[in-house]
Amino acid sequence: VGWGARNYHPGTVKGDQTDYGEYNVLVLEHLAKSVNKVHSFDISEFIPLWQQRLTNGWKQWICTQTKQTYQQIQQGVPVNSLGGNSNAMALRYASVFAYYNTEDEVVDAARKTMFTHRERTAILGNEFFARVAYRVIHKQITPTEAINEVAEESDVWIQKKVKQALDKVAEASDPKNELSNEEFVDDLALTSMARLWEVGKSEPIKVGKASPTEGTLPGAIYFIVKYEFSLTDAAKANAMVGGDNASRSIAIGMVLGAYHGVQGIPEKFRTSLNQWNHSEVLLETFPFLKGNHPEL
Numbered sequence: 001v002g003w004g005a006r007n008y009h010p011g012t013v014k015g016d017q018t019d020y021g022e023y024n025v026l027v028l029e030h031l032a033k034s035v036n037k038v039h040s041f042d043i044s045e046f047i048p049l050w051q052q053r054l055t056n057g058w059k060q061w062i063c064t065q066t067k068q069t070y071q072q073i074q075q076g077v078p079v080n081s082l083g084g085n086s087n088a089m090a091l092r093y094a095s096v097f098a099y100y101n102t103e104d105e106v107v108d109a110a111r112k113t114m115f116t117h118r119e120r121t122a123i124l125g126n127e128f129f130a131r132v133a134y135r136v137i138h139k140q141i142t143p144t145e146a147i148n149e150v151a152e153e154s155d156v157w158i159q160k161k162v163k164q165a166l167d168k169v170a171e172a173s174d175p176k177n178e179l180s181n182e183e184f185v186d187d188l189a190l191t192s193m194a195r196l197w198e199v200g201k202s203e204p205i206k207v208g209k210a211s212p213t214e215g216t217l218p219g220a221i222y223f224i225v226k227y228e229f230s231l232t233d234a235a236k237a238n239a240m241v242g243g244d245n246a247s248r249s250i251a252i253g254m255v256l257g258a259y260h261g262v263q264g265i266p267e268k269f270r271t272s273l274n275q276w277n278h279s280e281v282l283l284e285t286f287p288f289l290k291g292n293h294p295e296l
Helices: 019-032 043-055 064-074 094-098 103-113 120-138 143-152 156-173 185-191 213-226 231-241 245-260 267-272 276-283
Strands: none
Touching (some): 094 245, 185 231, 231 245
């Protein structure tokens, strides 16, 4: 870890995507090929493009589960048995909201895009944010309202994590509480929401800032709710906390992007993202953007 170019993976430059972003762009490109014949997400159809990109043009870090799944395919493992037991939340489906019509279709596609991950809490987190973003768009409710609504219908584990995040937002926002007066309030808030994670290093880290869903899910909810009225402020705060801010950023950007729309993203941010124009051109061909749906 260093300054400037030393912070990028080999081949990447300022304005490129993280590996999470690369996955979202890849799913977007895949769906764009069938905008005239919309159908359910098919992992078998996606795999050839995925394999081609991983070996030609993928500039980011390749996670352990992606490597493992790639090897499984070469070994002939059936599609329904692919993936590993990582508890990292793999959100790769930001584009599906402009492609599919129903919430069930969105959730189905969201689950299939994380075919490299099979762990229970990661799957729960994947579905949770798919439903939250969908309802923000189609029911035109606030992210906080959608989070509470979906949580009521979700697994007990999700309910506990949502409560944990909302309680922490309340604590961090109340001037009577010590936490709210801390200079690095968001950093302390996230690290206080999870157990220590012993990873064989000289110093343990707290899961609140690391990749497991038990930390990234409440962490993302924290930023979404606390900075609900400003996607820019949420993005900046999330980035400054560090840890697996790349994972959290997909959930934050997806939900708050659904709430504020493209007008909530400052021009300077749009022009500094190298994939912006490419992604915008593809998205404009999608059924629910091409059809000029006001909710999108």
